[in-house]
Amino acid sequence: MPAAPALTPLAADYMEQQASGLLSGAVMLDPAFSVHRHAVMPPAGLAWLKTVPMTEPVAAAVHALAGDGGDRFSFLSQEERVMALAASTAARLIALYEPTEALQRLHKVREVVSRP
Template sequence: MTTSTEQITGETAALDLMRGYLAADPEAIAAASGAGAACPTTAAYMRQQASGLLTEAVLADPDFSPYRRAVMGPAGIEWLESVPMETAVAEAVLALAGDGAAPRLALDDAQMATVFALSAVARCVAVYGREGTMHHLDRIRSVVAGP
């Protein structure tokens, strides 16, 4: 399987978006969002990467069980409350925090990538803590952006 430039750019942008939100760095957030806005294929890979990391974070939760709702832990909710976001994104993020189900809102690709990125970071913070989450994201980014 070959990896396209759009795929690498989208996956890297998703990780940069997540790292930007975790570090509360508006310039990093804007740069990562801009990368996704430049190309629909890049935006799709960005959304796919963030969605996959959200799934991974849900499954990494030591309290996860396929027999009950995947409600986000208090540390993740506390982190989310510190992040400014537009109303539609906030509604979708809170839906994901409640049970892990994909939100049924009419959002564009950029909004969905942001929803998945914020949700994944919040769930990672709940499982790994802030520093552990940054380390986790940095490690994944080094693989994605590799040589």
């Protein structure tokens, strides 16, 4: 199987921007969200994260985001940042919805963003 082609810098930047926006949207979906306090990830999302294999740098960034500490990205590659944002988004959605419904919602988002 041939390797996947490398993303252009513009495509990689777009992917990171989209992943960041998805995480912001997932945070704001939480009924307990308030701009007046940290957006700490609910326990169900933290429990799900324990089942996801991640490299140590990505895991550190994801756990910082779970506690609403966002300044752990400077040492990550762009690919690792996208992975951390995506894992954080999935965990927050799973904390809000049953895993099956969260997966359905993620598929709908994927369909929309993958349209030309």
